[in-house]
Amino acid sequence: MADVATAQMNRTDQSWFADQVAKLLPDLYGGAIRLCRDRTDGEDLVAETVAKAWEALPGLRTRDAFRGWIFRILTNTYISQYRSSRAQGDVDSLDADGEAFSLFEHVHQPILLWWGNPEQDFLNGLLREDLVQAIDQLPDTLRTVVVLVDVQALSYREAAVAMGVPIGTVRSRLARARSQLQKTLWDDAHDAGIRTRQSPSQREEKPDDRD
Amino acid sequence: MTGTEINSCTEALRLLAAHLDGELGGHAHSEMERHLRTCRSCFSRAEFEARLKASIAGLAQEPVPPELSQRVHTLLREFTVAGGD
Numbered sequence: 001m002a003d004v005a006t007a008q009m010n011r012t013d014q015s016w017f018a019d020q021v022a023k024l025l026p027d028l029y030g031g032a033i034r035l036c037r038d039r040t041d042g043e044d045l046v047a048e049t050v051a052k053a054w055e056a057l058p059g060l061r062t063r064d065a066f067r068g069w070i071f072r073i074l075t076n077t078y079i080s081q082y083r084s085s086r087a088q089g090d091v092d093s094l095d096a097d098g099e100a101f102s103l104f105e106h107v108h109q110p111i112l113l114w115w116g117n118p119e120q121d122f123l124n125g126l127l128r129e130d131l132v133q134a135i136d137q138l139p140d141t142l143r144t145v146v147v148l149v150d151v152q153a154l155s156y157r158e159a160a161v162a163m164g165v166p167i168g169t170v171r172s173r174l175a176r177a178r179s180q181l182q183k184t185l186w187d188d189a190h191d192a193g194i195r196t197r198q199s200p201s202q203r204e205e206k207p208d209d210r211d
Numbered sequence: 212m213t214g215t216e217i218n219s220c221t222e223a224l225r226l227l228a229a230h231l232d233g234e235l236g237g238h239a240h241s242e243m244e245r246h247l248r249t250c251r252s253c254f255s256r257a258e259f260e261a262r263l264k265a266s267i268a269g270l271a272q273e274p275v276p277p278e279l280s281q282r283v284h285t286l287l288r289e290f291t292v293a294g295g296d
Contacts, residue, residue: 018287025283026272033273043279050283054290104259119259123266131267149232150267156234169272175228 007059017057020066021050027067027152028074034147035078037136045082049074068158071148077161083140101174103182122189134184142177149174217242223253231261 009017021028028049033042053070062176107122135146148159149170156174160167217223217239223246229235230243247254 014287014291021283021287025280029275029279030271030273034270039276043282045275046279046285047282050286051290053285078216104256107216108255108259119255123259123262126263126266128270131270135270146267148247150264151270153268153271158234171229178228 013057016063017054020070021053024067024070028070030154031071031074031147032078034135034151035075035144041082044187045074045078048077048081052077068154068162071152071158072162073152075144075148076164078144079163100179101183101186102179103186106186112137125189126185130185130188132182134188137184138177138180142173142180145170145173146177146181150178217246220246220250220253222255223250225246227253227257227260231257231264 018079025046028041028046031038032045032049036042036045049070052073056073062067103122104119105119135143135151138146144163145159148154148162154162155172156167160170163170165173217226223243226235226239226243235243247257256264
């Protein structure tokens with residue numbers, strides 16, 4: 001198949017493809033290890049994606065669409081080869097009607113505090129590892145939409161094509177994924193005892209915060 | 212979304228995610244901007260969500276291990292050579 005694709009490409013096409021892949025390699029690898037949650041699998045996924053993209057390149061309609069196009073190949077390859085067979089069912093078991101969790105509403109203080117800004121403090125305290133762990137904990141289908149839209153900044157339409165679902169499904173999965181992600185960040189912060197900066201009187205009123 | 216009027220915080224918060232994702236159309240986008248300019252509460256929420264979103268987007272890239280770079284480079288060279296070019 002690679003031979004067929006190569007025969008249809010001239011040297012300019014080949015050079016352009018190699019340049020694009022080189023430029024996007026950190027993004028592809030970043031997306032791959034977030035999807036696979038494993039660096040070795042991520043490397044394999046990127047290599048397979050590049051090989052498939054080469055074969056499919058003659059079918060790429062516009063070069064401007066390259067990024068969304070190659071992420072679609074990466075996502076399809078991940079879904080078909082790396083995602084567990086029961087993962088697709090994970091999304092169905094989620095509480096679709098559950099109330100959305102808002103991190104802001106838990107952190108926010110409705111009155112201005114002279115001793116600080118709890119929202120900013122919370123965000124300033126977030127580490128890269130906190131975010132990675134929270135994303136890793138998402139069910140597979142929800143993790144995929146977060147990786148495509150929030151991490152890799154694909155449009156809803158590009159994500160929908162990549163996942164083979166309607167745009168409405170992207171919206172609903174994204175809402176659920178963000179809700180779960182924010183709840184995990186909140187729970188982890190709570191477990192670590194770094195919730196928000198609170199006045200001593202507020203702490204005294206919440207004995208469950210002392211553990 | 213044409214014709215969308217944002218007259219309440221409930222409506223603004225319903226559209227906030229799409230707004231921050233750059234998915235709102237012209238009129239809805241303008242309405243959202245107008246609301247955020249005049250509502251401190253929604254503005255604070257939008258600022259928070261935008262910063263969190265930016266933090267997550269900071270995970271987009273990972274340093275590529277030399278072995279992977281070499282593997283991809285070899286792959287591309289093999290394809291090119293296979294085509295006889």
